[in-house]
Amino acid sequence: MAVKERSSQTMNEWCLCCDSETEHAVSIELRTEGTNPETAHYSREPYRLTRCLGCGERRSQRMNNA
Numbered sequence: 001m002a003v004k005e006r007s008s009q010t011m012n013e014w015c016l017c018c019d020s021e022t023e024h025a026v027s028i029e030l031r032t033e034g035t036n037p038e039t040a041h042y043s044r045e046p047y048r049l050t051r052c053l054g055c056g057e058r059r060s061q062r063m064n065n066a
């Protein structure tokens with residue numbers, strides 16, 4: 001699966017690795033998920049990708065889980 005970062009913005013967020021608030025590159029990505037056997041169709045889920053500019057730690061978080 002190709003992971004492409006689109007034009008990203010930066011935000012200050014807490015980084016567990018740095019144990020402090022650091023600048024993060026933030027971008028949104030749509031990932032296609034086709035592993036659900038109950039649905040014949042692929043679903044696209046928006047993920048929020050953040051990368052710590054201090055240590056390079058990447059995290060992705062599914063957005064529609066509120």
Ligand SMILES: [Zn+2]
Pocket residue numbers: 015016017018019022052053054055056057
């Ligand atoms: Zn960090």
